[in-house]
Amino acid sequence: MWNYEKRLQHPVKITQTNPKIAQVIISQFGGPDGELAASMRYLSQRYTMPYKEVTGILTDIGTEELAHMEMVCAIVHQLTRNLTPEQLVESGFDKYYVDHTLGLWPQSAGGAPWTATYFQSKGDPITDLHEDMAAEQKARTTYDNILRLVKDPEVCEPIRFLREREIVHYQRFGESLRIVQDHLDSKNFYVINPEFDLNPKCR
Amino acid sequence: MTENKPNRQELLEWINVVSFAVDDVKLFLDTHPCNQEALEYFEEFKKQRVEALKEYAAYYGPLTLDTACTPAEYWCWINEPWPWQEGGC
Numbered sequence: 113m114w115n116y117e118k119r120l121q122h123p124v125k126i127t128q129t130n131p132k133i134a135q136v137i138i139s140q141f142g143g144p145d146g147e148l149a150a151s152m153r154y155l156s157q158r159y160t161m162p163y164k165e166v167t168g169i170l171t172d173i174g175t176e177e178l179a180h181m182e183m184v185c186a187i188v189h190q191l192t193r194n195l196t197p198e199q200l201v202e203s204g205f206d207k208y209y210v211d212h213t214l215g216l217w218p219q220s221a222g223g224a225p226w227t228a229t230y231f232q233s234k235g236d237p238i239t240d241l242h243e244d245m246a247a248e249q250k251a252r253t254t255y256d257n258i259l260r261l262v263k264d265p266e267v268c269e270p271i272r273f274l275r276e277r278e279i280v281h282y283q284r285f286g287e288s289l290r291i292v293q294d295h296l297d298s299k300n301f302y303v304i305n306p307e308f309d310l311n312p313k314c315r
Numbered sequence: 316m317t318e319n320k321p322n323r324q325e326l327l328e329w330i331n332v333v334s335f336a337v338d339d340v341k342l343f344l345d346t347h348p349c350n351q352e353a354l355e356y357f358e359e360f361k362k363q364r365v366e367a368l369k370e371y372a373a374y375y376g377p378l379t380l381d382t383a384c385t386p387a388e389y390w391c392w393i394n395e396p397w398p399w400q401e402g403g404c
Contacts, residue, residue: 118378118397119404121338123331168345176338186399280342287346 114175121179122273126190126266131205133262134191135221138208140184140258140274142218142226145250147184147274151177153231153247157240160307163295166237166288170244173281180274185216187270236305241289248282323375327404330367330378336360378404 140146154174161167192205192214200206207223218226231247234240255275262268297303304310340357347353372382376395383392396403 115380118392118395119327119330119334120398121331121335123404124399165346165348169342172342172345176342182398189399280339284342284346291346 114178120183120186121176122183122270124183124186124190124270126187126264128264128266129193129195129199130191130264130267131195131199131203133264133267134188135203135205135208136261137184137191137221137258137267137271138188138219139221140251140254141181141188141216143220143224143254144230145247145254146218146220146226146230147177147181147251148218148226149230150247150251151175151181152228153233154244156231156233157244160235161237161240162306162310163237163291165291166241169284169288173284176277176281180277183270183274187267188216189214191267235307237292237307238289238301241285241292244285245282245289248278248285252278252282320374321370326367326371326375330364330371333360333364333367337364 142148151174154170154177158167158170158174161170195203195205195209195214200209208219211217220226232240232243234243252275255271255278258271259268259275262271292306293301295306337357337360340353340360344350344353344357368379368382371378372384376391377383380392398404
């Protein structure tokens, strides 16, 4: 169950439209390392996670990613509102516009539609947490790449906030991996998969 | 009542500050559930957040359904701008 809170996690107040940069930033909505994929990854992985600390972190980070997706969408929306047909053609946003007008649709910067193949839910906590840590770093790199292209401080500021959260999440997933390994055989972490082989009495 | 009315922007910034403190320490507590310092920090900011959300709802409309003190004749949840809109939170 989720409840909506009618505010952004961090404010987005952009006064100047910029459809060119919106086309780049939209990748963090529906691209391969975007916030939608992040949220779906963690919220999908948590059902079979046997350790309560890690189930908690997957739930809470998965939830925060939804708030990040809303911030990215707010940025894209504010960068593209009230555009004229001339501005659309000049900026190259016309190719997006023809299919979606100014509506938000999850796609990568290159136009590839969002897909569940952007993430894995493997049913093995070591495998999934390595994927999660990699995902946070990939998202951090994407924000670094965006920040090299953005000049407007009103856009940079919320992007920097989102970038920092990737680093915090990476740290928490690292701690989660340690918690998982503490439950396993330290001589061979791979003797069993605790999401499949573990006797419930041993948990 | 109007002389004690809090500034909307300042109150909203405060809600963002205390909410972020709660969001951040919540993740830390997931992986450090026995950390006393973090537990106290959580309690303190959770309390401040609940109070600030109630105060905001009383003057400027609800940000959460739990603080919606809507009059019987009108559904005020949809009244204030949405977060991505002009004047939104």
